[in-house]
Each structure stands twice: as structure tokens, then as C-alpha cells.
Amino acid sequence: MRETLIDTRTIAMHFLEAGEGPLVLLCHGFPETGRAWRHQVAALASAGYRAVAPDMRGYGGSHAPEGTDQYTVVHAVGDMVALMDALGEDRAVIVGHDWGATVAWQAALMRPDRFRAVAALGVPMMGLPPLPPSRIFPRSGEALFYTLYFNEPGLADAEFARDPRLTLLKILNAASGEAGPRLPGDGTPNPFGMVRRGVGLLADLPAPPALPAWLPEAELDRMAAAFAASGFTGALNYYRNLDRNFELQQAMAGARVGVPALFLIGERDTGLSIPGMAEIIAAMPELVPDLRGSHVIPDAGHWLQQERPEDVTEALLAFLGDVEGRLFSFL
Template sequence: MENIQHRNINVNGINMHVAEIGEGPVVLFVHGFPELWYTWRHQMLFIASKGYRAIAPDLRGFGDTEAPPSPTSYTAFHIVGDLVCLLDSLGLDKVYLVGHDWGAIISWYLCLFRPDRIKALVNLSVVYNPRNPSVKPVDYMRHVYGDDFYICRFQEIGWEEEFAKVDTKKLLASFYFKRIPNPPLLSKDFAKMFNPPPYTIPSWYTQEDLDYCASKYRSTGFKGPFNYYRCFDLNWELCAAWTGSKIMVPVKFVVGDIDATYNFPTIKEYINRGGFKESVPYLEEVVVMEGVGHFINQEKPIEINNHIYDFITKF
């Protein structure tokens, strides 16, 4: 870990923290929520050892990257713009791309908007959901899951203060170590109701890992990350011109079978009955890992390292 270099780069009007290691063809890693560049530590060290240059930024609003105050500064255009500007600042034309959770969503958008910058994509946990012109995403989620669904809750301005009322370390542990594939539900009185049992750190994580992530979230809060969720409907409006567009880069998709995202209604059918392949014509492989949860790249680092390496060496 001490060999990972850190620097700040001005991109798209914000100051972005970037971690990197290695020399060679570039693999860009895009993290999710509630994560940081740190989620990719295992992959970065492995990929660098194989002759690649691993780059993992903190996305805007996360960790040591600047957090613009306006919720509307977190659209797909802003986040993809940050990443394209990062590539430009580093003099990089095309890169391999790896995403997880929100990072997977952003990676789909990056491939949709700028396929010319991507050699191949390995995406984890979140499938590509093509734009449905007949219904806004949050309306659909509220209809299916109700007001307590976490994405619906995060629409409420001030919800970050609710998270701030509880212990950050226990809060992150309740996300990271969850082994139940049900959709996350948050009551209106979240802080009052938040009383998780004492957590046990699993073998694939350490106290040092938890301390690092908690220190960053304790320092920055959750407003920036929540603004990604608050842009779901705005992204839907802004991306009307891409209705019906497909992902036209080579893709490998990996998910755990007890990941809540894999167990959302219709997702398995979408994957197994050809809808996913139709939307992503160059989808070469779907891997469903048994007994694996949402934070797949940390829970099964060796397997994910190999999945990434085996795929990108084809291109």
C-alpha cells in the first residue's frame, strides 16, 4: 500500500484526489457508495504487478475530492466529465475500465457517452439499465419498493443529517458486512431506529480498513454521495437523446448471488432471458459468484483480480 502514489489534479473545475500505482496500459477503477478509491486497493496492487498502471480517483463528493454544494452538480454528465478530463490531464487516450456499484453506473454512462475512450469494461454488481421513456426512475422505485427504499429516502434533502446522528463506523459496518439480499429499507426515523448488533469484522476486511473509511466519511459527511441519488430523475431527463442506445464496448459482468442488486425484481430475468445482452451487444460473459455479497471486489479479491486480468488481456 505504501507504493500507491497520491496526488490532486484539477479536472472539470474541481480538485480531484487520485491514487495510482504501476506502469503500462491504464486500468481506471471507479468506486461506488459508501466507498472510496480505497475499495480497489487489492485490484490496484495486483494489476500493477502484472504490468499495468492502476488509477483510482475519489469521485466528486467523496473522500479527498472536492464536493460542490449544489445537488444538481452530480449528474452523469458531471461525473463522466470529471473522468474524461482526468484522462485528458494525464494524456491518456483509451483505458480499460472497472466499476462497482455507483461506479458501475458511471462506467455504463462513460461507455455510453464516450466509447472511443474505453478499450474494455469489467463491471461489478449493477447491470446496465437502459432508459425507460415512460417512467422516471424514482417514481418506478417508489412504486415497487415504497417510500422506505433507500434511494427514495436519499431524495430527501437533509437525510445526510440523519446519517450524521449515528456512529459512522457502525453505520459503514452495517453496509459492508450485510449478508441479506433484500432491498435496503430505511425508516423515516432512521437514527432513532438504528441499533445494529455488535459487528464482527469478516476475514476479508480489517479494522484498519474500517478505520480509514470511517475517518473519511466522518470528515466529509454524506451529502456529496447522496446527491448522486438525487440526480436519478435529472439524469433520466438529460439522457433522453440516448433512449434506445446500446453499450458498444466489450464487457464482462460479475455479481454475487446474495448481492441485493442481483435480487431486485426482474434483474435475473433481464440477465438470463437476453435483455442484458440486447442492451450490451458486446457482453462477452456474465459471472454469478455463489455465496458472495455486494462488496464483491473486497470480499473475493483474488477471484475478482483474475476476472479483471483475464478479460483485459484479450484487448
């Protein structure tokens, strides 16, 4: 694997890359970098693909525009198209996790001429809500939904930046499968739930006595160093454009994803605790007619490609093989 920084026509992008062959773009989510896909980059390269995992805009070594309004999903899709052009590639399979999954779905929806298939981890394809997201997410006098907390300029930015390593450790641990099953009302700490006003997100998350088994110390240190350098504002700006995304996506209202698709989610993913999420996942074929698989990975949490790298890689290679009519006899 090699790390590269190139200028595209939108931003300068830093990415992890390996292999030669058909291009597979791997988009990470919050709060990670392209190294979240390190296992898949190596495996895809070995299987005959060109695997590229960029730091998304605002993250890691990629450029972080100053304007909050520069972090819509349309900007992120534009970055992926610009990256492909800079790499000299006409088409790609796009794979995303968390926010990267949202970008991947929208890329497949907007540019099926460039993205010939899509795989999403953790976040299903969803239709447009009836109201802007800020008017739907819950809040009370005591607490508010984490996306609303993230939407306050400077608030989560300062909380997370005080100790980036501890911030990442608490969030990664609490949303992992090792935090345990998530049943309604069981009190399992959830970094992507309600946040107490005046307290912040991190205070209610435990600091584990040891790192999760899937998270090597060196990788946590790398991630902490990346966020210490970049800060968290770029990453949080994605959440600050949820209502604007709602406005911009009206142009695609009613459109369906027409390319082959795959969906994976961990059995213990924090997103499954959101009311109605199971129904949204079940209804995906209405929005994604060529959905070729929707799989739940047992005991896994939100960080699926890191927690269960072999399962994710096997599913991706089977999907890619199905799309291209290739067989992978070594699996």
C-alpha cells in the same frame, strides 16, 4: 501504491495509483472511496497496467461541489474524461462497482473513443425506464424505498453523520455475503431496501460483534475518517439526481454499448432481491452486444472487489488479456 491530488478541468481529484502501462480506471460506489479497489490496483500494476482508483466527486479527498445538481452521471463521466486528460492518457478501460458501474456503463456508451472496454460489478447495463425513477420506486404510509429516503435533503445526511464508523459498519456488514443468503421474504436485513418512515435506515441493521473477515480494522477506520471529513451529502447527491439522469439520458435512448464488456455480481448481492433484476441481467446482450462474460461469484455479497479480491482480479485480468490479446501465465 501512491496517493495523489491533482486539479482537472472539472474538479480536484484524489486517487490511488500504481503501475505503468495501459490505463485502467477503477470507479467506486456508495459508500466507499477509491481504496475499495486497493487489491486490484496492486494486482493490475503487477500485471503491467497503470491502475488509477479515484475518489469520485463528493467523496474522500476529491472536491465536493455544493450544488446538488452537480452530481449527475454526466458530470461523473466528465470527471473521468478530465482525469484521463490530466494524466496524459488518451484511452482507458473503465471498471466500476455500484454507482461506479453506472458511471462506467455510461462512459462506455457516451465516449467509446476514450473508453475502449468496460467492466461492471453489481449493476448491469439497463435500458431507460418508461417513467422517472421516483415514480417507479415503491413507497407506502409506513416505509419507502431507500433511494427515495436518500432523496430527502438532509435526512440521511444527518442520520449517517452522527457516527460515520457505525454507519459504515452496519451498511457494509448488512450488504456483505456474510449476512447470509437472500431469499424473498426471508427477513435478511437489507440496507438497500425499504426504510421505515420516522425511523431511518440504520435502526433495522444489526451491528456485528466482529468485523467481516474481508474488512480490516484499519480500512474501516480510514473510511470512517474520510466520511467524517467529507460528510455524506456529496455521496447522497448522486441519488438526488436519478430523475435528472433520466432526462439527460434521453439523448442516448436506444444506443448500445459497442465496446467489449464484462459483468460480475455476487451470488448474495442485495441488488438481486430487486424484482426483475435477474431478467435485466439476462437481457444485457441486447444492450451490450460484445458482452464477453456475465459471472456470478458464489457466496459473495455486494462489496465484491473487497469480499472476493482474488476472484475479481482474476476475472479482470482474463478480460483485459482477451481485449488486448495478452496471456497471463501466472494465473
